[in-house]
Amino acid sequence: MKLGSGVEWSIHCLALLGALPPGRSLRLEKLAEFHNLKVAYLRKHFQALSKAGLVATVTGPQGGYRLGRSSDKISLLDIYIALEGDDHCFRCTEIRQDGPCANPALDKPSYSIPCNIAVSMWKAEDAWRKELAKVSIADVLGATAKQVSSEKMERMAQWLTEALA
Amino acid sequence: MKLGSGVEWSIHCLALLGALPPGRSLRLEKLAEFHNLKVAYLRKHFQALSKAGLVATVTGPQGGYRLGRSSDKISLLDIYIALEGDDHCFRCTEIRQDGPCANPALDKPSYSIPCNIAVSMWKAEDAWRKELAKVSIADVLGATAKQVSSEKMERMAQWLTEALA
DNA sequence: GCATTGTGGATAAATTCTATCCATGATTGA
């Protein structure tokens, strides 16, 4: 069970967008440059983020991306779902309905309720989602501000100023 | 993020092994037949389960597989780890150390602690694991016994008797 | 010895992930 690289990329990029001055947007190319990511592939991920409404797009000169809503309203779970879909990661293929001991006619009633194995797995998944839902882009920004030296914060602010110029 | 089919297959099979009379084992072929699974591929999964000690093997005539320890000591998490490894599903590629604003020399101290994004993701993963660790094969067996009609339980007991004959 | 059963490595098909490109359409500013 592995998350695609798009999840990490997107969290970093959305955090940067969250640090933009109000009303401004940043070109995809700059977003990639800041993190040293492949532009073409990042573009693909941003199409998904855009479709999910997590980022809004500004076309034309001085255009680019900005957050689709305020940074405290975008959770890590939102990002995951936008990129990798809303399916369960555990897939119950209804093995219980198969094999020499199955009797579809007789057993049908019991199949209307999800099998207990799937329930257990999905419960764990829910716990995972709940944790992710707790953390917003605003939280990430706040935590990063505490982790990074004020000197690096300065470097980043400088870069942003030039990128937005 | 998807779990491989081996996880579901293995849970079903270990549950069946957990229902075996004490001291008995079941051939892989029979295990596959019971669930209508592909023998060759199930074999591959059982190699992993065996290496992890979740099943013990009995070679030779009347041989097969049995549980490696009591069914209440085998959790769904054990099975997941045996099959898919113990890595984090979120991979922090240290994007934070890259890009035009990074200065390895100056920033090195802050990289000794995990970045806050990874910490959030790993925390969610821990919640997931904790839930899976709570559920044992014995629990699965118990829950299934409650879900399945006594009539089907009888059919399965019958099949087992023949398979062990 | 001999039939039975799992082991572990080799192999390959199918699917998903990663990555790139380009024709298109929308917007802005001159």
Next chain:
DNA sequence: TCAATCATGGATAGAATTTATCCACAATGC
């Protein structure tokens, strides 16, 4: 209006992973 800027979405292809099969081999019990 025109030209430059910028995202969109589909097509495409290589890489990696998952799914699946096979076989020579080792271990066991009779």
